[in-house]
Amino acid sequence: MNCKKVIQELTSYLDGVLDSDMRADLELHLARCTDCRVVVDTTRKTIQIFCNSEPVPLPEDVRQRLHTALMDRFRRNAKTI
Amino acid sequence: MSATDPKPLASAIVRDDEARLVSAAKAGDAAAFEELVNRYERKIFRLGMNITQNREDAEDVMQEAFLKSYTHLDRFQGDSRFYTWLVRIAVNEALMKLRKRRPNQFSLDEPLSDGEDPVFREIEDWGPSPEQKFAQTELNEILNSVIAELDPIFRVAFLLRDVEGISTEETAQILGISEAAVKSRLLRARLKLRQKLNKYFRRSETQ
Numbered sequence: 001m002n003c004k005k006v007i008q009e010l011t012s013y014l015d016g017v018l019d020s021d022m023r024a025d026l027e028l029h030l031a032r033c034t035d036c037r038v039v040v041d042t043t044r045k046t047i048q049i050f051c052n053s054e055p056v057p058l059p060e061d062v063r064q065r066l067h068t069a070l071m072d073r074f075r076r077n078a079k080t081i
Numbered sequence: 082m083s084a085t086d087p088k089p090l091a092s093a094i095v096r097d098d099e100a101r102l103v104s105a106a107k108a109g110d111a112a113a114f115e116e117l118v119n120r121y122e123r124k125i126f127r128l129g130m131n132i133t134q135n136r137e138d139a140e141d142v143m144q145e146a147f148l149k150s151y152t153h154l155d156r157f158q159g160d161s162r163f164y165t166w167l168v169r170i171a172v173n174e175a176l177m178k179l180r181k182r183r184p185n186q187f188s189l190d191e192p193l194s195d196g197e198d199p200v201f202r203e204i205e206d207w208g209p210s211p212e213q214k215f216a217q218t219e220l221n222e223i224l225n226s227v228i229a230e231l232d233p234i235f236r237v238a239f240l241l242r243d244v245e246g247i248s249t250e251e252t253a254q255i256l257g258i259s260e261a262a263v264k265s266r267l268l269r270a271r272l273k274l275r276q277k278l279n280k281y282f283r284r285s286e287t288q
Contacts, residue, residue, distance in 0.1 A: 011268040015249075035204045039275070042207050045282075046275040047243050049212050053224050056127040062140045063122060069144055070118065073151060074111040 001025045006036045014044055103163045107154050114154075118147055121164060124245065125171050131240050132175035134229045135182075142178060146171035161254060168247065169255040172237060179233055211282035227277040231270060238263055239270035 006029055012018045013026055030037045099120075105113035125146055129139030150157075150167050157166055212220055228236060241252045242263070249267075253260045 007268075007272075011264050011271065014271075038204050038206050042279070042282075043271050043275045045207055045211060046271060046278055049220075049278070050224060050228075050239075050244055050274075052212070054217060054221060055123070056130045058123045058126045059136075062126065062136075062143070065140070066118070066122060066144050066147060067115075069148060070115065070151070073148055074114075077109075077151075078111075 001029045003029075003033060003036055006030070006033075007039070010040065010043060013040070014047065099163050100159065103154070103157065103159070106151075107157075114151055117163065121167060122147070124164075125167065128168065128171055128240060128245060129175050131228065131244065132172070132233070132237060133178050133182075134225065135178075138175070138178040138182070142171055142174045145174045149174075161251065165247070165251045165255060168241070168245070172241070172255055176233065176237070205279065205283040205285060207279075207282040208284045211278075214282065223278070223281055227274055230277060231273055235266050235270035235273060238266035239274065242267050243271070 006013075006026055009018060009022060009026060013023065018026065030040060099117070102113045102117050106117065122143065126139055126143045129142030129146075130136065133139055133142065146167055149170050150163075157163065215223065228239075231239070237256065238252065241247045241255060242249065247255070249260050249263050252263045256263065258266075
């Protein structure tokens, strides 16, 4: 496997959906190629950093406005039934 | 169920429970719909914020997504999860916001290559815990700024797959594209984000 193929298969590899033969080939390449190893490692970290980032909080006033709008819609819906 | 029976997977419980709530809401049970809202409002608001990068737009996206899903609940046939259907409505609303507010910057077409290979331009290790180099608020600013720089077409694929944890198959349904196209956009998104984060996290920058 060459460097270009490693990049083509990177998403499947990181998602754990690469078939076992292909994964073995790719890991054999990684064992020899520092550049690809760094790209794979830092791309994995990129995903982890976003996954671990603080969730965006839902402000209470925004939530209240949503539920007020919904209650209004429920009431209108009940009248038309 | 006996003590030796295997427990159902949590995702299966959520899915069954969700179908029950949707069914009750379709029959006119407002409390059941309210329960669905309580379950997903935070996720939908976060998705709206991440796509539009604007609180006002995110609020509109969330409100429209829930009001439209309630109004058109009879159209939901149950061939996907309710959450997937809801996310599809929210993504469409968010993309409309981007089109309206930033018509010159927005395109759903695949952007032409900028001639730069995002892969092998900058290769440098980051060290074991790059995120610990920054305080939480500073890190949030960095993440927001790099994701905002990404083309919407790639940003949405990354947010759905990697931040919201939605499967490739469901992401393809939501975006109305093939699974191969989802994988291609996801690859570009991940590589571009990696490249953009490189300047903050590379080992030589932080030692």
